Amino acid sequence: MNSIKKHKIKLLIAVILLTAYYFSLPKTLFENPTSTVIESSEGELLGAKIADDGQWRFPQNDSVPFKFKQCIIQFEDAYFYKHPGFNPISIVKAAIQNLKSNSIKRGGSTLTQQVIRLSRKNQKRTYFEKLNEIVFATRLELRYSKEKILALYASNAPFGGNVVGLDVASWRYFGRLPNQLSWAESATLAVLPNAPSLIYPGKNQQKLLVKRNRLLKKLVDEKIIDKLTYNLAIQEELPQKPYKIPQIAPHLLQRVVENHQGKRIKTSIKYSLQNKVNSIVKRHYNELSQNQINNIAVLVLDVKTRKVLAYVGNSPTTKQHHKDVDIINKPRSTGSILKPFLYAAMLDAGDILPNTLVTDIPTQIGSYKPENFNKEFDGAVAASEALYRSLNVPSVRMLQNFGLDRFYHYLKQLNLKDVKYNANHYGLSLILGGAESNLWDLCKSYAGMSSTVNNYDDTQGKYYANEFLEPSYLSDFKPNFGKISTEKTIFDAGSTYLTFEALSKVNRPEGEENWEFFDASNKIAWKTGTSFGFRDAWAIGVTKNYVVGVWVGNADGEGRPGLVGVSAAAPILFNVFNQLPNSTWFEKPFDELIAIPICTKSGYRASELCETKETVFVQQAGLKTAPCPYHIWVHLDKNEQFQINSSCESLKNMVHKSWFVLPSLQEFYFQKKHPYYKKLPNFRTDCLVDNSAKMAFILPEENAKFYITKDFNNKVNGLVFKLIHSNVNASVYWYLNSHFIGETKSIHEIEISPRKGKYTITVVDEFGYEIKQKFEIKD
Incomplete structure (x- = not known):
């Protein structure tokens, strides 16, 4: 006790010094801005954006490749794993040499001290600063492992010009990852931080060569490499000029910068697939640009993981044509791409069956007059055929019958963010491109529909509450589909499956017509869209495992002849699908389907008057649909040439027969496309009839x-x-x-x-x- 009182001042001073020593080192050594870096799911570099201070400086990497580690230790600090942060022998030798030359010829700094110097922005080299470095270096050794200190050095050492850190240097000087470098290349990079302003690739080549080979000689002397490796290494040439940093997914990089600036992000992108899609886009851009169509966007999603596998935000066009604009999340007129949602909604609500006849005749609703792309009419057409042929008039009439507000409610459930206004703002043109959406949201919606059918089978007839969740480009993303229940999310599995069945019949573009006849064929549900004025061409395809979305057009909205979904976007879609593994077709969700007799001619539930019927699986809600309205009971003469009634013929001379009759305006167009359609015979002239509906x-x-x-x-x-x-x-x-x-x-x-x-x-x-x-x- 007396001893403590006697030395309390000394103890207080010691405590103060120890406390000062403990807190002397900043919690974060390096606060320099860093580049935003994106990697593929395999760890390959996809792209990077230079740091805000104009330096190529990648975020801290805790991994230092073995070859570079051996090189830098042998060149800079052979006793790195033995000293406590400084090397007294080296310091003494350096001091003697500097005193003899009356200038600073040798530093004697360890790698730990160099980390401190780099973190202190390379302050003026004085003996007092050297003392600070020693104190901070010992503190750094207490805080971090040797491997961590080595990683700090490798990530922050200057490598000439505006290149900072081993990761960037490896790409700038050798065009590949640090762990892929040879011994000669690793040795080259190890000697650069020693004098980065004097010696770097393309400058003072002879001095650089001498330094590199001297280091390689030391490696062989220390038995780190063998003689053969040494002889081969010294034959390697030095890099002559910097490589460009890879920019394989530049528009995804833009998107990452918005949310993760200055960070290294491992994405879900598949490196090989991204490169292949880039090549496909470039090839089609070269063709389409001849017609002044300059911009293309492609998105590929994995349905099960909801991860982005490929992301091409634009074609390799020029600045004049907005090559830097990421179109994937930009609103564009939807054209016909929303039609499958209407078809699925009407099935889901029990308003139609898959092949219910819908009206296709000249139509004018107020001042709105929709037209089919081919300017023709079918009179009446199966709903599924109207979908896969993308007929406009039946779609508008279906929307009118279904109800604009009802359909709008479905779109809001899909969370299409660019459908911003109320239903009346869009009117019936909503189904033909009156609204805008973006490739991201549309692909998300198609992926949700695919997943609905997949998961219904996997969960033995149940649904996930969060089926239409946002996709992600992050490698570690784990989708949260929510709780399982018997309640559908948006569309039931049966209606969705039947929608995909209809979409699988869309006529494929040139070169893909006979796909069914090949063993490796891939059944795809897909849809195109073309906006008014030929400004936007869409193609979105879905399988059990993948969604591919394509948009083609001009970023400035200029329309061009030939900018049509099936000819401009669809070929890209199928080129991309050809790079993906084939998927099996969706399992039929039997619990959401029911087999019922259907009238072959009308597609309605068969009535007793339907002369030909077939048993077909339809959605459960389809039981609410009306029976066939087009078959009527008619009375004919014995030769079946005329209609008759009791005013002109006795009952015993009548032939009673079921007859398929369309309303007169539908009939007028229907019979042109269906030569086997039999018009109802006229009444015999001696019969009293009501001529209405003639x-x-x-x-x-x-x-x-x-x-x-x-x-x-x-x-x-x-x-x-x-x-x-x-x-x-x-x-x-x-x-x-x-x-x-x-x-x-x-x-x-x-x-x-x-x-x-x-x-x-x-x-x-x-x-x-x-x-x-x-x-x-x-x-």
Whole structure:
């Protein structure tokens, strides 16, 4: 006790000194800005962005390759693993040499001291600063292992120019990873930090060669390498100029910089696949750019892991054509790419069956007049066929029948972030490209649908709550699909499966037409889209394991002839799929499907009047659909040439038969595409009949609005109205607001040139049957 009191000042001083020593070293030695670096899932360098201070300085790497480790220790600090942070013998030798020469010729610094000097920004070399280095070096040795100290040196040593750290130096001077370097290359890099401003590749080559070979001689003398390795190593040439840092996924790098600037990120990208997709995009860009189509984006997702496997944000175009813009997350007009969601929604809600006939006739809804791409009409077409042929008119009419708000609700569940406005803002054009979305969200949605079917089978008939989660480009990403329940996420598995079945029938582009006949063929559900004005071409394909999304167009929105999904985007899609392993087709989700008799001709649930039926698996909700409305019971004469009724024939002379009959306007177009369609026979002339439904307007539709247009000579263009009549020889009489304007026979078309206002067009046939339609002319 007395001893403590006697020496309390000394103890206090000792405690203060020890405390100062303990806290002398900053918690973080290096706070310099670092490059943002992205690697593939295999650890290959995909790209890097220079640090904010203009230096190529990769983030700290705790791994130092064996060859470089041996080289740097033998060159800089042979007793590295033995000293406590400084080497007294080296310091004494250096001091004697410096005193004799009256200048600083030798430093005597250990690697640990050099780490301290680098962290202190290479302060002026004085004896006081040397003392600081020694103190901090011993403290550093207490904090970190030798391997960690070596890694700190390797990551922060200067290698000439604006190259800092072994990782960057290896890429800049040899174009590969540090652990892939030879002994000669490792020795070259080991001698560079000794005088980086004087000696580096391309400058003072002879001095660099002498230093490298001297180090290699020491390695062989120390038996670290053998004589043969030495002889081969000294024959290797020095690098002459720096290589460029690889930029294999530059637009993904942009995206990573936004969230992880200055960090080294291991991504989920497959190195080989990324390179192959880059080559595919470059090849197609070279072709498409001849037509002034300059930009392409491709995204590949793994359905099971929801990881990004390839990410090409743009084509290798020019700055003038916005090569640096990452299009994958940019909003673009969707064209027809949303049609599968409508089809799946209508199946899911029980509004249609897969092959239910939907209407395809000239259509005008208010001022909106959709048209099919080929400008033709089918009259009536199976819903699945309307989808895989991407017919516009049936899609608009399906959306109108389903309800704009109902469909909009499904889109909001898919979380398509660029569908920002309310349903009425888009109107019925929503299904044909009236809205915008981006490649990321669309691929995410298709992946969620694929996963819904996959997981339904894996979980014996259940669903994950978070099936449509965000994909990730991070290697260590683990998807959280949420809890399992019997409640569907958005679309049930049966409706989704049937949607994919329909999409697998889309006609493939040139070169892929006969895919089914090859053993290695890959069944793919895919859809194209083309926006109004030929500004955006889409193609998205999905299998059990992968989703591939392609967008083609011009970043500035310029439309080009030929910028169509099937010819511009689809070939890229299939080129990419050809680089992926083939997937088996989806397992049929039997618990969400039910086999029921379907009317072969109409695709509706078969009624007792349907003469041909087939048993088909449909979604469970399909039981709510109505039975076939197109088969009716008709009464014919004995020769089945005319319809008859009790006004002209007795019951015993009638033949009763089921007949497939479409509404007159649908029938008019349907029979052109289906020559085997049998029109309902006319009534025999001696029968009393109601002639209703013998005439129907093609144009105008009820309450249609037309706008006055003029030609190049400033002459007002006329309007052509059309109708069909079941009797091809019938004459009809046209009236505009009760004023007779003309007569037509066989081909019932008439041109009028009314002024602005509201009108009623009336048509009377020779049998006295009359139909009317209201329309309006606007400026």
